[in-house]
Amino acid sequence: MKKARIIGTGRALPNKKVHNTDLEKIVETSDQWIKERSGIETRYISTGETTTELAYSAAEKAIINSNINKEEVDLVIVATVSPDSYAPATACVIAKKLGLKNPTAFDLTAGCSGFVYGLTVAKQFIENGNVKNALIVGVEVLSKLVNWKDRGTCVLFGDGAGACILSASDKNGIINTFTGSDGDINNLLHIPGEPLDNPFYKEEKPLPSKISMEGSEIFKFATRIIKKSVKTVLKDSNYTVAQLNHIVPHQANLRIIEYASEKLKIDLDKFYVNLDHCGNTSAASIPIALDEMNEKGLLKENDLIFLVGFGGGLTWGAALLSW
Amino acid sequence: MVFEKVKEIIVDELGVEEEEVKLESNLQEDLDADSLDIVQLAMEIEEAFDIQISAEDQKKIKTVQDIVTYVNENK
Numbered sequence: 001m002k003k004a005r006i007i008g009t010g011r012a013l014p015n016k017k018v019h020n021t022d023l024e025k026i027v028e029t030s031d032q033w034i035k036e037r038s039g040i041e042t043r044y045i046s047t048g049e050t051t052t053e054l055a056y057s058a059a060e061k062a063i064i065n066s067n068i069n070k071e072e073v074d075l076v077i078v079a080t081v082s083p084d085s086y087a088p089a090t091a092c093v094i095a096k097k098l099g100l101k102n103p104t105a106f107d108l109t110a111g112c113s114g115f116v117y118g119l120t121v122a123k124q125f126i127e128n129g130n131v132k133n134a135l136i137v138g139v140e141v142l143s144k145l146v147n148w149k150d151r152g153t154c155v156l157f158g159d160g161a162g163a164c165i166l167s168a169s170d171k172n173g174i175i176n177t178f179t180g181s182d183g184d185i186n187n188l189l190h191i192p193g194e195p196l197d198n199p200f201y202k203e204e205k206p207l208p209s210k211i212s213m214e215g216s217e218i219f220k221f222a223t224r225i226i227k228k229s230v231k232t233v234l235k236d237s238n239y240t241v242a243q244l245n246h247i248v249p250h251q252a253n254l255r256i257i258e259y260a261s262e263k264l265k266i267d268l269d270k271f272y273v274n275l276d277h278c279g280n281t282s283a284a285s286i287p288i289a290l291d292e293m294n295e296k297g298l299l300k301e302n303d304l305i306f307l308v309g310f311g312g313g314l315t316w317g318a319a320l321l322s323w
Numbered sequence: 324m325v326f327e328k329v330k331e332i333i334v335d336e337l338g339v340e341e342e343e344v345k346l347e348s349n350l351q352e353d354l355d356a357d358s359l360d361i362v363q364l365a366m367e368i369e370e371a372f373d374i375q376i377s378a379e380d381q382k383k384i385k386t387v388q389d390i391v392t393y394v395n396e397n398k
């Protein structure tokens with residue numbers, strides 16, 4: 001059985017970098033408050049770059065970085081909660097624009113776990129011998145879904161895209177995954193869709209149209225699930241925490257990562273953090289981080305990397321892989 | 324004793340001195356806890372005493388006494 005191995009990464013971020021002090025002019029907040037609560041200093045915000053454009057750009061870089069021919073990509077998964085259209089799916093559009101050869105292509109909605117869900121799905125295709133090279137993208141333009149009057153949320157989110165090529169290989173790759181959900185029927189983390197609206201029925205009360213989040217509840221969920229994911233994935237794979245070279249968590253909040261580091265008794269240095277300059281980019285956060293690490297030469301062959309996404313759904317997705 | 328254990332947890336989580344932690348101490352005003360500190364504190368209390376603190380109940384907890392009372396009523 002072939003293994004699913006990451007052989008290339010890429011990322012794309014909007015041009016405009018927005019600092020906390022820029023947000024002080026938009027909502028009642030402060031650089032100090034944002035840094036203390038979340039660790040975020042800047043985030044990239046689109047001034048015209050669409051979800052599709054960012055996804056395309058990250059994908060293109062990942063294909064180049066992987067050294068495969070684009071015609072060899074036979075599966076495209078785009079994890080996003082902020083597509084430009086429900087139809088065509090972002091995956092279909094970028095597959096066409098990249099000149100890929102009619103791959104299976106679909107968007108995947110799993111909140112901030114989207115990228116790891118995507119890796120997990122592609123891994124099944126690859127290990128079953130149905131796919132040779134999967135392009136997986138995590139992309140968000142959250143700035144179009146954020147309520148810019150809500151100082152509790154608008155300071156946290158950013159835009160961007162990350163991508164990877166997951167390839168069928170005889171070398172080591174994804175060793176184990178752990179995904180799951182706990183349905184959020186109380187709107188702890190909510191991004192509404194289209195309200196009912198037809199000639200026979202129209203919603204009386206307008207539904208909220210932007211992101212809303214119960215921060216404390218999500219914090220609790222996130223810290224607990226990181227701990228559970230590490231334990232579960234390692235237990236089933238015969239590796240120990242000490243053997244992990246890198247932990248790449250979803251980049252939601254530094255306080256979550258610090259608390260997880262404390263509870264798991266893992267040095268904070270092992271956790272890769274880039275939320276300080278990227279903010280929370282939901283499904284894009286983990287692949288953006290991976291590409292930064294790759295570019296910086298932080299990833300050595302055979303390094304054990306633990307990815308853990310968690311968020312809207314509520315969902316979680318963790319993966320242990322060998323670089 | 325519940326207060327002693329709660330004090331220990333507060334010292335650990337909030338990084339304050341033991342002498343600063345009194346029953347009347349207000350978590351945010353006297354002990355400098357922000358909203359996320361309080362969430363973490365609640366999680367530690369839940370684990371230490373094997374209880375659950377709902378989101379609503381958490382919002383009502385303002386002082387150290389509130390924590391001690393809650394633990395005594397729910398353990």
